[in-house]
Amino acid sequence: MLEFVSVASHPEYVAPKMLSFLKSHELTDKIQVAQIDPQYADGEKLSEAYGVDINQELNCLVFAGKRDGQIRYAAVVVPYGKRVNSGAVLKHAMDATKPSFANLDDVIAMTCMEFGSITPVGLPDDWQVLIDSSVKELDAVIIGGGRVDAKFKTTPQILAQLPHAKFVDQLAK
Numbered sequence: 001m002l003e004f005v006s007v008a009s010h011p012e013y014v015a016p017k018m019l020s021f022l023k024s025h026e027l028t029d030k031i032q033v034a035q036i037d038p039q040y041a042d043g044e045k046l047s048e049a050y051g052v053d054i055n056q057e058l059n060c061l062v063f064a065g066k067r068d069g070q071i072r073y074a075a076v077v078v079p080y081g082k083r084v085n086s087g088a089v090l091k092h093a094m095d096a097t098k099p100s101f102a103n104l105d106d107v108i109a110m111t112c113m114e115f116g117s118i119t120p121v122g123l124p125d126d127w128q129v130l131i132d133s134s135v136k137e138l139d140a141v142i143i144g145g146g147r148v149d150a151k152f153k154t155t156p157q158i159l160a161q162l163p164h165a166k167f168v169d170q171l172a173k
Contacts, residue, residue: 002050004032004153017112018146021122025162031121031154038148041116043080046142046151054080058135058143060118062107065096072096073110074128075120077135077143077159082172093130093168117144119152120162129165131156132172 008028011019013035022028040049047054057080064071074094076084084090090099108115110124120129120143135141135156143159145152159165 002034002036002052002151004034004151007031007033013145013150015112015146015150018119018122027121027158030158031152033145034151034153035149036151038116041144041148041151052142056138056140056142058141060120060143062102062118063090063094063099064102065091065094065099067096072128073102073124073126074099074130075118075123076171077120077129077131078172079132079134082132085171085173089168089170090130093166093171094128111146113144113146114148117146117148117150119144119146120159120165121152122146123163125163127164129159129162130168130171131159131165133167133169134172135159136167 006029007014007022013033040046043057046052058077059080061076063074063076072094078084086099138156140153140155142151142153
């Protein structure tokens with residue numbers, strides 16, 4: 001069983017950039033964190049090893065698209081096991097042409113997060129956070145904590161309060 005604690009009580013569990021973001025947005029008591037063994041970071045493995053309800057788990061994937069010659073980035077949050085509807089729905093939500101997975105090296109460099117634990121918390125200021133509308137129905141959600149040895153737990157309402165966040169219908173399929 002995972003033991004989630006407030007970020008305020010265990011700031012050492014959180015990467016410095018995420019901690020700074022959480023403090024500046026007064027979220028250290030609204031987002032909880034748990035340490036995990038990195039080999040169990042993936043959804044099914046996390047559920048099996050720690051008894052986490054797989055229906056609460058979310059994936060955060062980063063997409064890039066262009067508009068007026070500028071690259072736009074979006075963190076796309078969907079329920080674990082679902083795929084991103086990367087056609088018209090994502091294109092419209094991002095207001096960008098031809099959205100596709102962003103270059104992993106660029107994402108890691110821009111976010112200071114680890115592969116396998118990208119989170120919508122603490123992203124660059126100009127990135128969008130697009131959340132599948134089905135997430136609104138959940139009481140609590142579990143998502144990567146920016147480090148592969150950490151998971152965040154919060155509510156969909158808190159995710160929706162992140163800068164540039166919005167719920168998007170039919171984002172997941």
